[in-house]
Amino acid sequence: MSLSVAMFSAQRYDIDSFTAASADTPVTFTFFEAALNLTTCPLAKGYDAVCVFVNDELNHEVLNILAATGVKHIALRCAGFNNVDTAAANALGIVVSRVPAYSPESVAEHTLALMLTLNRKTHHAYNRVRNGNFSLQGLLGFTLHHKTVGIIGTGAIGLATINILAGFGCRLICHDPSPTSAARAQAQARGACYVTMDELYTQSDIITLHCPLTSATRHLIDTSAIAKMRPGITLINTSRGALIDTRAVIKALKQRHIKALGLDVYEQESSLFFSDHSLEIIDDDVIERLLTFPNVLITGHQGFFTEEALDQIAFTTLNNLRDAENKQTGGPGFVVSG
Ligand code: NAD
Numbered sequence: 001m002s003l004s005v006a007m008f009s010a011q012r013y014d015i016d017s018f019t020a021a022s023a024d025t026p027v028t029f030t031f032f033e034a035a036l037n038l039t040t041c042p043l044a045k046g047y048d049a050v051c052v053f054v055n056d057e058l059n060h061e062v063l064n065i066l067a068a069t070g071v072k073h074i075a076l077r078c079a080g081f082n083n084v085d086t087a088a089a090n091a092l093g094i095v096v097s098r099v100p101a102y103s104p105e106s107v108a109e110h111t112l113a114l115m116l117t118l119n120r121k122t123h124h125a126y127n128r129v130r131n132g133n134f135s136l137q138g139l140l141g142f143t144l145h146h147k148t149v150g151i152i153g154t155g156a157i158g159l160a161t162i163n164i165l166a167g168f169g170c171r172l173i174c175h176d177p178s179p180t181s182a183a184r185a186q187a188q189a190r191g192a193c194y195v196t197m198d199e200l201y202t203q204s205d206i207i208t209l210h211c212p213l214t215s216a217t218r219h220l221i222d223t224s225a226i227a228k229m230r231p232g233i234t235l236i237n238t239s240r241g242a243l244i245d246t247r248a249v250i251k252a253l254k255q256r257h258i259k260a261l262g263l264d265v266y267e268q269e270s271s272l273f274f275s276d277h278s279l280e281i282i283d284d285d286v287i288e289r290l291l292t293f294p295n296v297l298i299t300g301h302q303g304f305f306t307e308e309a310l311d312q313i314a315f316t317t318l319n320n321l322r323d324a325e326n327k328q329t330g331g332p333g334f335v336v337s338g
Helices: 012-022 060-068 086-091 104-120 122-130 156-167 181-189 197-203 223-228 246-254 285-290 307-325
Strands: 003-007 027-031 049-052 073-076 095-097 148-152 171-175 206-209 233-237 258-263 296-298
Touching (some): 003 307, 012 027, 027 307, 049 307, 060 086, 095 307, 104 156, 104 233, 148 156, 246 285, 285 296
Parallel strands (some): 003 049, 049 073, 148 206, 233 258
């Protein structure tokens, strides 16, 4: 077997980890820095598979072209697959695979980094002290111990977050419409209680999102959800940007209803994230407004970005490519629409 794969949105670290992992395998990668979209999809001509990431666009039109050029497999090198029209892919006979859990702890730890930084304001303290300003004015935080944290989604990352927060002595409440029995048992063993969404909104001091982006969860956090939250809520999103209605959140920040906002993902991130725009004028007024708030911390989708996760992503993606080639597509890494 020999397999040619066109990787899109390839960054230096992708090239390094996939080149190392594919040595001594029959898989050959060609790396394209460009994202996959309607303009760039002709680049995939002649390849057996494409390997894509969170902001590549695999809508029906793109998939039609990929199918016509002979691509048989879309290998996502991430967990979420909201950017792929899976029904269209399945109808066209294109296999879709992903990396369901490469290091849930990496994202959970980044979630805590956002929570702790916003609360204790270490990002401001770092800059202050470097400028010789040792004043504590404005840096007051709260102890996490005994605070109520609401976890929305108790899959791999939600559970890893629960594990860490249990160590902080937080009161943990969670919501998930369909937790697995193992997840439920694991959450409850850490002292977390399943509650309704409304109970989670009204009781939490901090809310953290760990559910996938679907048509049901798009703008889950909108004006009416925010209105149910306690004034002074800290909101963290390391899942997918469109879980939050960003304009509603900006309004609530201006009204001082939201005390702090930590984002690793952003609704319109595809045109900004993973590249350097520091010498350009950014046209997106929504993210620019967010960046003016002292109580908003944004990172550029780096929750997954640990050495361990990169190794696991490359390893699992290569396994998915091999399994698809052997027609073994029944495993958890394969996405069937429905
Ligand atoms: P998972 O599939 O293991 O768990 C998701 C959980 O969310 C499931 O238990 C599901 O039942 C639950 N869920 C679905 N709809 C819900 C709703 N309306 N309310 C509450 N829960 C709901 O996924 P995971 O590995 O834990 O990842 C969660 C999300 O994190 C992914 O979908 C992805 O978007 C995001 N992610 C982000 C990064 C990053 O770098 N920031 C990295 C990996 C994954």
